[in-house]
Amino acid sequence: MSLRMSSLNQTPLHDWHAAQGGRMVDFAGWSMPVQYQSIVAEHQATRTAAGLFDVSHMGRLRFEGADAAGFLDRLVTRRVMGQPAGRVRYALVTNDDGGILDDVLVYHLTGGAGGSYYVMVVNAGNRTKIVDWIKPRLAGAAELYFTDATHDWAMIALQGPRALQIAQPLVEERLDALKYYQARETRIAGHGGIVSRTGYTGEDGCELIVGSGVVVLICEALLSAGATPAGLGARDTLRLEAAMPLYGHELSETINPYQAGLAFAVDLDGRQFPGRDALAKLKDDPNQPRRVGLELSGKRVPREGFGITSAGRTVGQVTSGTFSPTLDRPIAMGYIEPASAAPGTQVEVDVRGRPEPARIVELPFYRRSH
Numbered sequence: 001m002s003l004r005m006s007s008l009n010q011t012p013l014h015d016w017h018a019a020q021g022g023r024m025v026d027f028a029g030w031s032m033p034v035q036y037q038s039i040v041a042e043h044q045a046t047r048t049a050a051g052l053f054d055v056s057h058m059g060r061l062r063f064e065g066a067d068a069a070g071f072l073d074r075l076v077t078r079r080v081m082g083q084p085a086g087r088v089r090y091a092l093v094t095n096d097d098g099g100i101l102d103d104v105l106v107y108h109l110t111g112g113a114g115g116s117y118y119v120m121v122v123n124a125g126n127r128t129k130i131v132d133w134i135k136p137r138l139a140g141a142a143e144l145y146f147t148d149a150t151h152d153w154a155m156i157a158l159q160g161p162r163a164l165q166i167a168q169p170l171v172e173e174r175l176d177a178l179k180y181y182q183a184r185e186t187r188i189a190g191h192g193g194i195v196s197r198t199g200y201t202g203e204d205g206c207e208l209i210v211g212s213g214v215v216v217l218i219c220e221a222l223l224s225a226g227a228t229p230a231g232l233g234a235r236d237t238l239r240l241e242a243a244m245p246l247y248g249h250e251l252s253e254t255i256n257p258y259q260a261g262l263a264f265a266v267d268l269d270g271r272q273f274p275g276r277d278a279l280a281k282l283k284d285d286p287n288q289p290r291r292v293g294l295e296l297s298g299k300r301v302p303r304e305g306f307g308i309t310s311a312g313r314t315v316g317q318v319t320s321g322t323f324s325p326t327l328d329r330p331i332a333m334g335y336i337e338p339a340s341a342a343p344g345t346q347v348e349v350d351v352r353g354r355p356e357p358a359r360i361v362e363l364p365f366y367r368r369s370h
Contacts, residue, residue, distance in 0.1 A: 011056035012154040012212035016219060020229050028125035030057040032232055039233035043325045046201055046238055050160035051230035052222055055200075055207065056215075059127030059150045061134070064117035067141035072106060072118055075137065077257065077279070079267040080118070085110045088181045088196055090265055092257055093122075093130060094275035098282055099253040100260070101133060102126040103245065105198065107183045112192070119149075119194070119209075123247045154215035158227060159205035159238075161368075166225045167206055170218060171195055175206060189218050200235065202242025202366055237322050243293060243333065243364035249304060249319045250291055250333055259288040259335065261363070289316060289335040293363040296330040299323070300351045307350040308336055308358070315340045318349060324365060331365050332358075 008031040017024065022033030033054070035042065045051050063072060072080040078091035085108050093101040107119040122130045131148055138146055158167050164175040173186035173195055183196035194209040210218060223229065236246070245251050245260055256279060257266050268280055282288070296302060302321035307314045316336030324331045332349065340347060343362045348355040 009057070011054055012215050013054045013056065013156075013219065016216050017054065017229075022229070022231060025232070027232055028057065028123070030124055032057060033229075035231040035233045036229050039231070039237065040325045042228060042230035042234035043237050045228035046160045046203060046230055046234060047326060048161065050158055050163045050166050050205070050222075050227040051201070051234060051238075052219060052227040053157040053159065053230050053235055054154075055157050056154045057124040058155060059120075059122035059124060059130065059148070060153060060155065060209065061120045061122065061131070062117060062147040062149045063120065063144060064115070065141075065145045066143040068116075068118050068144055069108075071137070071141040071144050072120070073271065074273050075134070076104065076106060076120075077266045077273060077275075078106065079271065080106060080108075083108045085116055086182050086184060088183050088198055090181075092262065092265055093133065094257070094273070094279065095253055096274050096278065098256040098275040098278035100247075100251045100255055100257065101253060102130050102247060103251055103262075103265075104130075107194070107196065109183060109185055109194065111185060121155075126247060152212075153209050154212045155207060155209045156215065156219065156222075157199055157201075157205065157207045158222060159199045159201040159203045161204065162226060163203070163205035166222055166227055167195075167208070169225070170221055171206075171208075178206075180204075189214055189221065200244055201238035202244070202364065203238070203368055236320075237325060240320050240322050240331065240333065241324055241326055241364065241366035245291070245333075246320060255335075256282050256288070258282055258285070259290055261291045286338060288338070290338055290341045291319075291333060291363075292316075292336050292341050293361045293365055294318070294321075294332040294334060294347070294349065294358045295327075295361050295365070296332070296349060296356050296358045298356050299330065300354075300356050301330045302332040302349045302351055302356070302358075306332075308334055308340075309348045309350060309355065310340050310345075315347065326366050333363070336360070
């Protein structure tokens with residue numbers, strides 16, 4: 001192993017990935033599996049049965065105390081005050097200009113003793129930035145206990161049409177009674193943990209937060225029941241088909257929620273949070289570039305940074321692209337001038353100096369039918 005790889009953060013499943021044949025890469029400072037055997041095979045296993053992903057590199061920040069809800073309500077774009085226990089909300093952390101610092105999940109959970117607390121799941125590459133954003137603001141909350149629990153627990157995602165069936169024997173909570181974007185403390189393989197009906201693939205499934213000492217045994221049990229280990233490569237093709245934005249591609253500090261198509265994740269009325277006033281002005285601006293989907297008619301794959309042109313003029317830029325295993329064609333997301341953003345509009349993508357015909361399409365590219 002190189003000195004660089006040995007200096008990376010490792011999840012509790014690091015050695016297990018190697019035993020499964022995982023090809024490890026540097027991802028946001030973590031040694032993570034990009035694939036095991038085949039990205040396409042792992043993608044298709046997730047679409048048809050169940051894919052098992054290690055997401056322990058995602059940041060997990062815990063907030064508890066009487067001021068926890070109010071603190072988070074003043075931090076993120078989505079309303080946290082009044083969020084029912086057991087609910088998970090997708091939200092954004094924005095800067096003073098309304099640009100996106102990160103997209104996050106906010107869990108409101110009830111502990112075994114009956115007290116409530118919140119967990120914010122943040123992107124691995126943004127964890128340090130978000131922690132640094134939070135710390136100066138803690139002084140304004142007298143009864144708040146903040147912990148970065150990222151290294152204290154493991155987190156895995158089981159995704160696909162058979163995911164709940166495969167996970168159920170290990171989870172005390174009835175998974176079919178858990179609605180989408182709900183979470184519970186429960187027993188998992190006889191140990192305390194958290195289960196949520198969430199994911200990043202466009203499929204049904206669950207994510208499990210469990211102790212680092214038991215996660216290998218849990219993964220072995222899930223594989224024995226029919227799950228397929230899947231890496232970052234399949235996670236990316238799956239999320240792109242489902243048109244889920246990825247930070248550093250569709251989301252950044254220079255992109256605001258409205259142009260990203262995330263208006264549902266912004267609650268402006270009666271609230272104050274960083275960027276709130278800027279977003280109120282941007283909300284109805286018709287001149288912003290918009291996130292769109294593109295389907296290409298050839299086989300050449302568009303990649304991040306490739307130009308989108310119309311009548312010989314650059315009108316936008318690709319942010320993510322891949323060859324879709326499900327649709328059997330190249331797809332991409334990008335930002336484009338509003339005049340060219342309507343579904344059905346014909347454009348071209350400059351793929352390494354050669355224009356490739358493309359069409360603007362409705363998002364998502366893929367929507368599960370089961």
